[in-house]
Amino acid sequence: MANAIRIRTQVTSDILHIPELSALAGKNVEVIILEEESAPHRLTPPARKLGALRGLFDVPDDFDAPLPEDMLHAFEGDGET
Numbered sequence: 001m002a003n004a005i006r007i008r009t010q011v012t013s014d015i016l017h018i019p020e021l022s023a024l025a026g027k028n029v030e031v032i033i034l035e036e037e038s039a040p041h042r043l044t045p046p047a048r049k050l051g052a053l054r055g056l057f058d059v060p061d062d063f064d065a066p067l068p069e070d071m072l073h074a075f076e077g078d079g080e081t
Contacts, residue, residue, distance in 0.1 A: 005033040 008030050067075070 007031045007033070 008028070010026070010028050066072075
């Protein structure tokens with residue numbers, strides 16, 4: 001969990017060390033400062049070689065054939081439970 005500091009103050013030239021805040025001079029503001037947490041390390045998947053699984057399994061000739069009616073109804077959710 002990050003640490004946070006909440007400050008209510010009027011912006012004056014004494015605290016305008018950040019140029020982006022100059023538009024707030026003389027205004028009452030609430031500033032919330034959050035301690036940034038370290039970014040999680042992202043794991044990259046290993047590179048895959050195209051065709052690496054060739055010969056490890058067979059795709060049947062009717063792979064893209066229509067499903068039988070009973071199986072189609074089961075996938076569509078209107079089959080028997």
